[in-house]
Amino acid sequence: MKRFIAIAPILALGAAAFAAEPFSVIADPTSVDFDPGPFGGISGEVFWDNGDTDGSNGYSNFASTPFGSRRTLLDAFIITDPGGWILSDLHTYQVWDTFPPGSGSGFELTIWSDAGGAPGAPLVSARSISYTEAATGRTWFGRREYEMTYEFGTLLLEPGAYWIEGNAVGPENNFWMVRSQVTRSECWVNYDDLGGLQPGSALFGVPADLSFALTGRVPEPATLTLLAVGCLVLVRRRSGTTTKRRKP
DSSP, rough: EEEESSSSSSSSSEEEEOEEEEEEEOOOOOGOOOOOOOOOOOEEEEEEEOOOSSSEEEEEEEESSSBBEEEEEEEEEEEEEETEEEEEEEEEEEESSSTTTTTTOOEEEEEEESSSSSEEEEEEEEOOEEEEEEOOOOOTTTEEEEEEEEEEEEEOOOOOOEEEEEEESSSEEEEEEESOSSSSOOEEEEEETTTTEEEHHHHHSOEEOEEEEEEEOEEEEHHHHHHHHTTTEEETTTEEEEEEOOOO
16 A cells, blocks of 8 residues: 655545556446445435445545645545435545544535536535534444535536535544545546645546445426425526525
């Protein structure tokens, strides 16, 4: 294992030394045979399971604080249901640099549009409802892993390709666990102090998937009522706008 060390906080926990593979997004995720639900205790339907970590690495992410510049991570997901999805929860596997699970204070999540297999532009930032960290019993690079559950205000997304952008909020550098087997898209990094938005392989030499799952529910006829009274945010992929319907 080769460790990437910077003058600022560590960028990644470790990285294998082999050539990067081509970047790709698979149009139909239902045709891919991937790990079925590695996350435990999830309520609601799992719409997108990006797979468990293989422990090969963890990518640095955190909000702007005295210990470093803002660093966020991005990965793609695809909505194939004609009626779209109502998303409400994000689940990830992460570790703190030196602190134990339960040390974080929150998470920042933004939904991006897709631009031909790369992140396009921010569409909407999630509104936080609850945040928890539960130790999994696994340890990576001497650090205790936790499952992060982030519940946010429901978002109705139309069919199409999107990206999540996220970062932990807490007392120190955080690492989002990844896996080296890329099945849909390579994750991207957005590091203010190291070149901004770019594929992860451009910085670390190899592509990787972020470990995460998105949960929610399929829209029902009552969804139209929620839109009418302004209780649900509709994210329009094509126009790049977010609409909240209100009473006339």
